[in-house]
Amino acid sequence: MTGQFSIRVNEVRKKLGSNQALAGVSLEFAEAKMHGIIGPEGAGKTTLMRTLLGLLRPDAGSVEYREDGVPLEFEAVRSRIAYMPQQQSLYPDLSIDEHLEFFRALYQIPPDEFRTRREELLEITRLGEFVDRAAAQLSGGMYKKLGLMCALLRSPEIMLLDEPTNGVDPISRREFWELLYRLADRKILILVATAYMDEAERCSVVHLLESGRAVAEGEPREILARERVRTFDELFLKHAEIAS
Structure with a gap:
């Protein structure tokens, strides 16, 4: 049995060129929750994700992973993390089945274990009848589901x-969130970065970023009530007016 993981971000700063992408961000990602990292384009969401993954080194501050409250070195947790980047990262000429086989070999998953996971993932994504279709021929929603399957193969x-529903139609967005809810039932730690303000209310906890700074953090309805607004669009407009 493994424990439950949490992440603490402590006063992280990161400058990319002349852009202060993260300006002293402190956030808590509690275990077994679906966390939304919400903000418009340029808010610092992708920079934060890459910093959490160790792909970027903070200029100041720190990222701390914990298991059952006990701090871990990043190398001890690296293999337990799955990342789905914002940009297209699949191989256009490979079919769904070929992608799954490629990642099976990459993660060194035993054959019996792979067959079980493959069937389960094809069932929950409803992609079973399209296993021979190349990634380049998939719709936007199906492409995102394939990316999620590849990330989930390693359990x-x-x-x-990072913005997993960006650029897909509303029905595909809804189906993708249904998949995320099924994953959340397994009590794993999920962080979803999105610029869609309506998706904030789909999360257990939200962390709002604006221009590289943390604006608010907490349960969605509590934040809206505290800020005296009806929607997260209104909340960001409110903060934009204050900043100007």
Whole structure:
């Protein structure tokens, strides 16, 4: 049995060129929750994700992973993390089945274990009848589902998803969130970065970023009530007016 994972971000700063992408961000990602990292384009969401993954080194501050409250070195948790990047990262000429086989070999998953996971993932994504279709021929929603399947093959305990529903139609967005809810039932730590304000209310906890700074953090309805607004669009407009 493994424990439950959490992440603490302490006063992280990161400058990319002349852009202060993260300006002293402190956040808490509690275990077994679906966390939304919400903010418009340029808020710092992708920079934060890459910093959490160790792909970027903070200029100041720190990222701390914990298992059952006990701090871990990043190398001890790296293999337990799955990452779904914002940009297209699949191989256009490979079919769904070929992608799954490729990642099976990459993660060194035993054949019996792979067959079980493959069938389960094809069932929950409803992609079973399209296993011979190349990635380049998939719709936007199906492409995102394939990316999620590839990330899930290793049975991660932490998932970092960078704008996973960006550019897909409303029905595909809804179906993708239904998949995430099924994953959340497994009590793994899920972080979803999104610029869609309506998706904030789908999360257990939200962390709002604006221009590289943390604006608010907490349960969605509590934040809206505290800020005296009806929607997260209104909340960001409110903060934009204050900043100007």
